[in-house]
Amino acid sequence: MATIKDVANLAGVSAGTVSIILNGKASERKISIETQEKVMAAVKELDYRPNISARKLRSQDVSNNPTIALYWASDVRVNLMARFLRGLQNATSQLGRNFDIVICPYKNDFLHLENGLKHRNIYNAAIIANTSVSDMEYLESITPEIPVVLFNRFSDKYCAVHVDNYKMGVESALLFSKMGHKDAAIMLAKSAYLAMDIRNRGFVETCKNNGIEILPENIIISDNTIEGGVEAAKKFINLDNPPKALFCNSDTIALGALHVFNKEGIKVPEDVEIIAVGMSSVENTEFSNPPLTVVNIPMEEMATSCIKIISGLIDHNVENSTSILFDTPLIIRDSCGAIRPKSAQ
Amino acid sequence: MATIKDVANLAGVSAGTVSIILNGKASERKISIETQEKVMAAVKELDYRPNISARKLRSQDVSNNPTIALYWASDVRVNLMARFLRGLQNATSQLGRNFDIVICPYKNDFLHLENGLKHRNIYNAAIIANTSVSDMEYLESITPEIPVVLFNRFSDKYCAVHVDNYKMGVESALLFSKMGHKDAAIMLAKSAYLAMDIRNRGFVETCKNNGIEILPENIIISDNTIEGGVEAAKKFINLDNPPKALFCNSDTIALGALHVFNKEGIKVPEDVEIIAVGMSSVENTEFSNPPLTVVNIPMEEMATSCIKIISGLIDHNVENSTSILFDTPLIIRDSCGAIRPKSAQ
DNA sequence: CTGAAAGCGCTTACAG
């Protein structure tokens, strides 16, 4: 990488002169047109780009926000990030402190390729979200150079903001049980995510314990997209004996399924009751037709909490393995468990 | 802000020693426990935080990505940003070059309070999205210190990636005209955004020219949220003579309206035909009930284009006022203009 | 009109 000195040498002037020209003070300092042209030519030839760190160091006028890396798996639905970012914004306004949040997309299972955790001078701190099992193993094996908070994961070693995934599955199963169901189907997002697996286990095991049968063919795997839900619903409809209880591991999938059910005249909740895990904005499931019963993951609040911990870590006044467990409220809406007006029964 | 020298002075040691301790090399370098404790105490007392710029400058090991500020109005639906970020990701992979994208939420009409454009050493470049009229005036009046690309806005002065907002309104009106409508209603997001105003004008003026009447009471203003659409739809239903053509300036509002229509047994498109401006993910309108006809703003492609221009500006090989106008295709779906099977007619 | 030099806050060989 060319430096200002290289440019100066090539142009046959001093570094100071190059700096003046590059900072648009050429006319103010009466630098000759000729010199200016020589310098700009050298800049182009060497593909010179100023070193921002050196600039910042030199001219201290500018308040320097801490830079926080947000590691977000690139194949995770970006609109989940929307909720997260909303929470981040809340936090900065609550803390009266500003952070530069840098979005760092990473490929699941390849977190170890990222440099930000290994160096102390890229970011001041990091939030790591949507780790896969092997990413977690990697994290357990290293000691990052910067403060780290895990989002929606737990570890003894790190600060973490998380939910009880198993319980989410349990509560969904219990609601089905309460509604008197004896068999159920599941739509699962295919993914490498531990959290989702744990949720499924919670659901499946609780079903078993409460006399709800889940036949192997009633477990439908799909992409974690609306379209994935559409495909899954088509499979569901074609089952020999579609259960009247459906658990969707992601509300995105549930929305796709609703689309198909509405189109095909399958009534929710009369023909099939649905519970979904609330990952996307509450709005999306609140105003679907019908509104969906969800076990809600409070992303915004969790994100706010993340930033507060990070802020504390940077200031050295938070314990190095603080964990906050968030509750995941069951929001009962028309798709399952709601008391319906007589006319609709 | 305390420096390493301050810490060294307070602890009564040299700056080098402080550095060694802070970098976790104390035991390796056999620094006495006593010294370590003195230093850490001084660090805490002074609330010392290392200057990342100085670190970066000193230890050049780490590749330094250009930092791009993404100015995004904080009251704009964050899930629009989702689409934008998806486009950004595509760009970085296409360019084989990495950028640090820093999310900079700003308050509309207060872009002038942001420092990033005024200094050359905070960010390397900026993308500015969702400017209000007065933000645009501000931008016209200044010369930013860094390369800037406008997103979904146009200016002679800046690079811009934009769409023909007027035409979006025109095409929606023309489709209604083709469907034989003689009157129409509009649901508008209340906002300070020029783009939305222009769209409305395009729609209203074209309606007028084509004999479609829009009564003042048929113009419904609402929040740009699903809930806003719900409220708007309730007002729509209570109109004395609700038109059979409805233009929504935002698909988010349209989704809220659909919720109400479905609930109240108002059939789309039989009872009312809907065209919406496609701002959120295509998925969301593709799998609603019924799927929505939209004039789509190709956010992802526009974002990709933004980054490519930025990359060119940084490398000095793109013109300083390059503009790219994107097409906004009309996507015909069931809510308006689709050829329906006989059974549904 | 332009150059030489100081110094921003760090880290790291080197010396002792």
Next chain:
DNA sequence: CTGAAAGCGCTTACAG
């Protein structure tokens, strides 16, 4: 076990 010094790449008074 610790300190003094050099130097990363810039910018900016100062000198001429």
